[in-house]
Amino acid sequence: MHSKLTYQNRLDSIRELKAIHTLQKHAINGTDGYWDMDDKGIIPPPGDWVFEPETNTPDGRFTGNYLCGKNYRKLLETHPVYINPMSSLAGGWMHSFFDIKRPLWDPKFDYSHLHENQKKYDLVSGIGGIQHFNVDMTIGFSLGFGGLLDKVNKYAEINKGKADDFYVAERDIVLGMQSIISRHAKAAYEMRAMEERTEIKESLLKMAKANEDIITGPPKTFYEAIQWTAWFMIFATMYDFSGAGGAIDEYLYPFYLADKKAGILTDEEAIFHMACLLVKDNQYYQVCGTKTDGSDMTNELSFFMIEAAHRIKIPTSICLRVHKNINPEIMKLSVKYLFEDKLGTPSYIGDESVNEGFVKNGYSMELARTRAKTGCHWCALPGTEYTLNDIVKINFLAVFDTALKDYIENLPQNPSTDGLYETFAKHLKIAVETIAEGIDFHIKYMKYVFPDLVLNLLCHGPIEKGGDISSGTVEYYNMCVDGAGIATVADSLGAVDTMVGKDKPFSWNELMNFLDTDFENAEKERLMLNSVDKYGSGGSKADEYAVRISKTFTKLVKEKPTPGGRNMMPGLFSWANTIPMGKAVGASPNGRKAYTPINHGANPHPGFSKADSPTGLANAVASVQPGYGNTAPLQLEFDPHFGIDEGGVDLVSSFISTFMAIGGTLLNINIVDKKKILAAHKDPKKYPNLIVRVTGFSAYFASLSKDFRQLVVDRIVDGL
Numbered sequence: 001m002h003s004k005l006t007y008q009n010r011l012d013s014i015r016e017l018k019a020i021h022t023l024q025k026h027a028i029n030g031t032d033g034y035w036d037m038d039d040k041g042i043i044p045p046p047g048d049w050v051f052e053p054e055t056n057t058p059d060g061r062f063t064g065n066y067l068c069g070k071n072y073r074k075l076l077e078t079h080p081v082y083i084n085p086m087s088s089l090a091g092g093w094m095h096s097f098f099d100i101k102r103p104l105w106d107p108k109f110d111y112s113h114l115h116e117n118q119k120k121y122d123l124v125s126g127i128g129g130i131q132h133f134n135v136d137m138t139i140g141f142s143l144g145f146g147g148l149l150d151k152v153n154k155y156a157e158i159n160k161g162k163a164d165d166f167y168v169a170e171r172d173i174v175l176g177m178q179s180i181i182s183r184h185a186k187a188a189y190e191m192r193a194m195e196e197r198t199e200i201k202e203s204l205l206k207m208a209k210a211n212e213d214i215i216t217g218p219p220k221t222f223y224e225a226i227q228w229t230a231w232f233m234i235f236a237t238m239y240d241f242s243g244a245g246g247a248i249d250e251y252l253y254p255f256y257l258a259d260k261k262a263g264i265l266t267d268e269e270a271i272f273h274m275a276c277l278l279v280k281d282n283q284y285y286q287v288c289g290t291k292t293d294g295s296d297m298t299n300e301l302s303f304f305m306i307e308a309a310h311r312i313k314i315p316t317s318i319c320l321r322v323h324k325n326i327n328p329e330i331m332k333l334s335v336k337y338l339f340e341d342k343l344g345t346p347s348y349i350g351d352e353s354v355n356e357g358f359v360k361n362g363y364s365m366e367l368a369r370t371r372a373k374t375g376c377h378w379c380a381l382p383g384t385e386y387t388l389n390d391i392v393k394i395n396f397l398a399v400f401d402t403a404l405k406d407y408i409e410n411l412p413q414n415p416s417t418d419g420l421y422e423t424f425a426k427h428l429k430i431a432v433e434t435i436a437e438g439i440d441f442h443i444k445y446m447k448y449v450f451p452d453l454v455l456n457l458l459c460h461g462p463i464e465k466g467g468d469i470s471s472g473t474v475e476y477y478n479m480c481v482d483g484a485g486i487a488t489v490a491d492s493l494g495a496v497d498t499m500v501g502k503d504k505p506f507s508w509n510e511l512m513n514f515l516d517t518d519f520e521n522a523e524k525e526r527l528m529l530n531s532v533d534k535y536g537s538g539g540s541k542a543d544e545y546a547v548r549i550s551k552t553f554t555k556l557v558k559e560k561p562t563p564g565g566r567n568m569m570p571g572l573f574s575w576a577n578t579i580p581m582g583k584a585v586g587a588s589p590n591g592r593k594a595y596t597p598i599n600h601g602a603n604p605h606p607g608f609s610k611a612d613s614p615t616g617l618a619n620a621v622a623s624v625q626p627g628y629g630n631t632a633p634l635q636l637e638f639d640p641h642f643g644i645d646e647g648g649v650d651l652v653s654s655f656i657s658t659f660m661a662i663g664g665t666l667l668n669i670n671i672v673d674k675k676k677i678l679a680a681h682k683d684p685k686k687y688p689n690l691i692v693r694v695t696g697f698s699a700y701f702a703s704l705s706k707d708f709r710q711l712v713v714d715r716i717v718d719g720l
Contacts, residue, residue: 005199007272010086011312014279017084018314019688022700039315039699040237041281043082045094051075053100063106063449065468069169072097072239072453076176081187083207085200087276088223089230090184090207093238101240101450104128109445117434121427122398122584124577125438129391130450131242132480133469134374135458136383137251140232141225145181146216148457149174155463163466166451170463173453177235178215185211222255222265226273230280232458237281239454245283246372246382249301256301267304274301275308278316282697286373288330289321289351292366298327306330309345310337315691315698316345319373322660323351331653339648339671342640344693348667349373349631350660357665358629361478361567368629376696377573377601377631377666378480383459385476386469389630390573390696392439394431395581396485396549397588397598400492403427404589408512415508417497421545424489425552432481432556439479440564446470477566480630483553484574484581486546487599487608490535491590494542498532500589515587518594530591536604536620543620550624550632558628571630572602575695579707597711601695602632606714614638614655622663631665633696637716640671668693672716677701681713692716 024044053071055062062071075097082092098104105128118125143151152174156167188208195201210224219225229248236242259265287302302320309316320334334346355368358379371379378389403424412419451468461473498504500511505528519526533540550572557570574581582597590605599605602621609616614636621634638652659667670693680687684702692701692712701709 005086005197007268008311011272011275013086014084014276015312015314017086018279022703023688026703039282039697039703040241041092041279042096043092043094046080049078049080049094051078051095051100057106061103061106062101065165065169065447065451065453068101068451069172069453071100073172073176073179075100075238076180076235079180081183083184083187083191083204085191085195085204087279088203088207088273089227089276089280090188090211091180091231091234092280093234095238096241097238098130098240104130104450106445106449109441109449111438111441114434114438114441117430118438120398120402121431121434122395122581123431123435123438124391124393124395125435125442126388126392126479127438127442128446128449129388129442130240131236131244131452131455132375132378132389132391133244133385133387133455134246134372134380134382135236135244135455136460137229137232137246137458139383139458139460140228141219141251141255144214144216144218144228145174145178147218149178151463152457155466159466166466166468169451169453170456173457177231181211181215181231185209185215219255222252222259222270223273225252225255226277230277233277233281233283236454237283240450240452242455244374244455245285246374247287247289248285249287249299249305250289250297253299253301267300270301271304271308271311274304275312278308278312279314282315282317284317284319284373284375286319286321286349287346288323288326289372290323290325290355290369292369294325294365294369296323296325296327297321298330302327302330303333306334306337306346309343310341313341313343315700316343317697318346320346320348321351321373322348322656324657324661326351328653331656332649335649335652335656338652338669339638339640342671343691344668344670344698347669347693347696348656348660349379350663350665353625353627353660353663353665354379354629354631357625357627360628361569371629376575377571377633379629381476384461384474385478386474387478387480388439388442389480390482390575392435392480393482393484393574393577393581394428394435394553395577395584395598396428396483396489396553397492397581397585398485399427399431400424400485400489401585401588404515405512408508411508415501417493417501420496421493421548425556428553429556432553435481436562436568439566439568440562443470443472443477443564443566478629479562479566479568480571481557481568482571482573482630483549484572484577484601485598486549486572486602486624487535487542487604488588488590488592490542490546490549491532491605492588492592493545494534494540495529495532495589495591497541497545499529511589515589518587519591526591526593529589532590534590534604534608536608536616538609538616538619543623546620546624550626554626554628557626569628569630570626572624572626572632573696574598574601576708578711600635600711600715603635603715606717618655618659618662618664622659625663625665627663633666633668634659634664635668635670635693635695635715637670637672640673668696670716674717677713677716681709684709
């Protein structure tokens with residue numbers, strides 16, 4: 001006789017299995033098994049399963065529509081079945097098609113004419129960038145997989161002779177999807193026949209029927225829509241690591257209302273299904289925001305998504321969209337769980353500031369309000385906008401390092417920091433122009449290399465026009481360009497302004513000698529440079545330079561589109577590039593040692609002020625916002641012993657709202673005990689379930705490399 005399993009019992013079991021899978025993934029990934037990015041929902045595959053793709057290049061890779069479609073269909077048709085009976089949802093992914101596809105770019109599409117500047121300025125060009133845009137889930141909900149196949153066949157006939165290989169590939173993609181769903185439906189029936197626990201037996205029957213129904217038909221119920229979403233997210237993630245979840249509380253809401261009216265869904269069931277969805281992969285989901293008329297979009301599912309993350313307690317990437325009329329109860333609930341669970345979830349995005357910035361690109365406010373938070377720091381219009389969000393980056397420090405060497409090699413008679421800054425701006429202009437050329441090159445050739453065959457299906461245009469989304473088949477092309485290292489450069493300029501020149505401690509040539517030798521035998525001088533007031537201290541030269549850098553960068557990005565006419569949108573974000581971008585540059589005038597990390601995102605460097613405070617951080621980051629709809633996030637650390645039960649929820653909620661009101665665009669918050677994070681850094685294996693907000697994503701601390709853990713530790717310890 002089995003005791004009745006509650007939903008929470010089942011979620012606890014799912015979480016425990018995920019922890020086991022995480023340890024197994026560490027072993028599979030190598031000796032160290034580190035993963036310095038989003039925690040992925042990948043399931044360790046059976047040891048005897050291998051996948052051999054068909055290739056079309058001399059070095060054993062494959063490119064283009066035909067083989068991408070054919071190989072992905074083969075992967076789906078041979079992929080092992082995975083059903084955890086404790087979950088309400090079938091499916092899980094075990095092998096990355098993107099990893100099979102690597103190396104990504106095809107060398108026959110040569111961009112060596114850009115290499116010199118790309119290397120000089122340490123540019124992340126975006127060439128070969130994948131999946132960083134948002135789909136329209138309602139297309140899938142209205143058509144289902146069968147309807148998507150019919151749509152592909154319809155437009156293949158309409159456009160016959162124009163894009164035949166594209167339609168063959170898209171057809172293969174959908175047929176592969178239907179195949180794997182069919183095999184899971186069959187497996188669920190078989191598992192049910194052997195199951196003894198009544199509630200699991202019922203769950204498996206429901207799972208089998210739902211999966212059977214959605215092989216061809218569109219989802220009809222909330223549960224089927226959740227299962228459909230789970231499958232599409234699995235397919236997208238397997239194909240190219242897509243994280244395009246979008247505004248989940250909005251697109252699932254009609255199913256919820258219909259099922260509640262019909263009396264076939266309870267709120268507890270809805271929360272359970274949403275929690276099971278979160279386990280499938282660490283997708284980026286948005287809740288709340290505003291409708292096109294500006295009214296609050298918060299609904300029951302907004303609350304349920306926050307509740308689901310609270311109950312499953314794994315790394316998730318949910319973002320709450322904050323505006324002045326937001327339901328205050330969801331703000332309080334999110335902050336309460338932020339401190340109670342210490343999962344770094346949710347993050348918070350400023351609805352008004354992001355929307356108002358997007359409008360400055362020439363769009364309506366109504367259109368701006370339909371954009372959804374879809375990745376680490378970015379938003380996109382569902383199904384109609386191609387962006388390369390969070391892929392294209394300029395290393396401000398590499399640009400500054402080049403400018404400093406240029407300036408000192410050609411030192412004028414009366415050198416000044418203003419003169420150095422003008423040289424920096426000159427080189428930054430070249431970097432932006434190089435990025436713009438790279439974006440056009442990517443858009444010209446990406447369709448021949450790795451078309452986004454999965455996400456194309458839920459976009460408006462690719463199937464109708466017969467071409468990959470990268471090739472001009474959707475309405476909007478707003479290309480994200482991020483700057484990284486703003487604090488490192490601002491602090492360096494502040495140090496030069498204060499310490500270098502006539503009647504100052506160091507000459508320009510002495511400064512260059514310090515940097516060339518990495519401050520060898522000059523520790524005292526390094527500390528003097530490092531002691532200058534930094535960006536974030538308030539009213540310092542470095543603060544002025546940070547604002548100036550942001551304005552210069554924004555002006556250069558916005559003064560003209562790419563040569564091919566694509567709009568570019570500036571932001572300030574480093575993602576996980578803080579370490580590699582630092583490794584690309586030697587010592588800097590702020591006292592930073594050679595090849596050490598740049599600052600995180602738009603944040604000041606750790607130790608930016610003796611009186612570090614959330615307010616100081618918020619004011620600094622708010623002051624450097626580029627202001628065109630792309631974000632410059634604030635990363636904030638709170639001690640878990642903060643008086644959250646004594647008015648702290650209201651205080652932090654007010655802080656979040658105030659930051660957005662003064663122009664802030666995105667806020668990530670960590671709640672971590674200083675002693676615990678230090679102990680976990682020393683021996684991560686003792687803390688396998690410790691979760692931290694790394695940047696735009698949360699992850700298991702033990703999954704990060706030693707260098708990346710150190711970066712997080714420095715930021716957290718200094719911020720508490």
